[in-house]
Amino acid sequence: MKMAVFKPAFSLFSPLLLHFRRLEWFACLPALLILAMPAAAAEVNIYSNRQPFLIQPMLDKFTAETGIAVNSLFAEKGLTERVKAEGVNSPVDVLLTTDIARLKEAVEAGITQPVDSPALISAIPESLRDPAKNWFALTLRARVIYAANDRVKDGEVTTYEGLTAPKWKGRICSRSGNSDYNIALLASQIAHHGETEAAKWLMGVKANLARKPQGDDRAQIRAVAQGECDIALGNTYYMAVMLADPEQAEFARAVRIVFPNQPGTPFPSGTHVNVSGMAMAKHAPNREAAQKLMEFLASPEAQKMYATINNEYPARPGVEPSELLQSWGEFKSDELPLQEIAKFRKRALEIVYETGFDQ
Ligand SMILES: [Fe+2]
Numbered sequence: 001m002k003m004a005v006f007k008p009a010f011s012l013f014s015p016l017l018l019h020f021r022r023l024e025w026f027a028c029l030p031a032l033l034i035l036a037m038p039a040a041a042a043e044v045n046i047y048s049n050r051q052p053f054l055i056q057p058m059l060d061k062f063t064a065e066t067g068i069a070v071n072s073l074f075a076e077k078g079l080t081e082r083v084k085a086e087g088v089n090s091p092v093d094v095l096l097t098t099d100i101a102r103l104k105e106a107v108e109a110g111i112t113q114p115v116d117s118p119a120l121i122s123a124i125p126e127s128l129r130d131p132a133k134n135w136f137a138l139t140l141r142a143r144v145i146y147a148a149n150d151r152v153k154d155g156e157v158t159t160y161e162g163l164t165a166p167k168w169k170g171r172i173c174s175r176s177g178n179s180d181y182n183i184a185l186l187a188s189q190i191a192h193h194g195e196t197e198a199a200k201w202l203m204g205v206k207a208n209l210a211r212k213p214q215g216d217d218r219a220q221i222r223a224v225a226q227g228e229c230d231i232a233l234g235n236t237y238y239m240a241v242m243l244a245d246p247e248q249a250e251f252a253r254a255v256r257i258v259f260p261n262q263p264g265t266p267f268p269s270g271t272h273v274n275v276s277g278m279a280m281a282k283h284a285p286n287r288e289a290a291q292k293l294m295e296f297l298a299s300p301e302a303q304k305m306y307a308t309i310n311n312e313y314p315a316r317p318g319v320e321p322s323e324l325l326q327s328w329g330e331f332k333s334d335e336l337p338l339q340e341i342a343k344f345r346k347r348a349l350e351i352v353y354e355t356g357f358d359q
Pocket residue numbers: 235
């Protein structure tokens with residue numbers, strides 16, 4: 001991209017040289033100073049692996065309220081590596097990402113800095129932020145079971161562990177085992193039952209698959225609706241995304257959400273939840289504006305937007321989920337500390353490969 005706009009230096013500077021010939025050198029000085037100075041307008045740069053349409057409304061609101069422009073760069077993968085490679089010259093101020101493991105990875109890579117903000121501390125519960133103040137959760141998402149309305153009766157599937165039952169043979173769809181969401185779920189299985197049991201569980205799910213793992217969470221809802229399989233795993237907000245899309249709503253309406261591992265089931269540990277969150281970059285050039293943006297994203301106003309626009313569960317207590325999410329009912333979430341999930345992520349990924357889940 002840079003190569004494409006590169007021009008030889010002489011063509012860029014020739015107008016200046018002309019100036020030098022025509023004018024006294026000091027007459028050019030103000031112009032040269034202006035060229036050398038960075039733009040004075042307040043701005044903040046974010047790197048995000050959240051899809052742009054999910055965060056743009058909040059960023060626009062922030063700009064409208066503060067006059068601070070937000071420049072965002074979206075990349076699904078490799079943001080940590082990118083920031084590391086950019087080093088002290090990195091333009092990024094705030095990192096927005098999903099998955100506790102990604103947040104911890106950024107901290108461990110040394111590309112974040114603590115943010116000492118009473119506003120953030122009071123907004124985000126202790127369990128949803130880094131004790132060292134490097135990252136703060138913004139939203140919660142539950143990984144649930146999608147079940148076909150017409151082929152799966154109430155109470156037929158109630159736990160993640162139950163997905164290995166022989167009655168589901170050839171009836172489960174899944175996205176790739178090494179997607180962040182599935183790795184986090186497997187990591188939580190390791191935390192609850194140990195490595196050996198977790199590997200057995202994954203093999204059991206694999207044995208029940210209707211097809212090779214493929215597609216994203218939305219593709220699983222579609223596959224259930226179209227009868228390729230009867231149950232699948234997915235995050236709650238994808239159901240909302242599809243219900244709001246005229247072309248996909250019919251698929252979503254054929255499928256319902258089951259919150260697994262609720263009280264009264266054989267494994268009442270609670271439904272697995274993960275977070276999306278934010279961190280300030282270590283070399284943030286616009287520190288003050290960056291902190292303002294972070295505090296805005298944790299404000300009741302932005303948290304409400306996350307809830308209504310994205311249909312994610314707000315991290316800030318007291319902000320109600322969207323009506324749609326409320327209609328799905330309350331559920332008990334897994335109380336396992338998120339740090340535990342992050343701790344077993346590497347092992348979970350190895351198990352995915354060892355079991356050949358995607359093959
Ligand atoms: Fe997602």
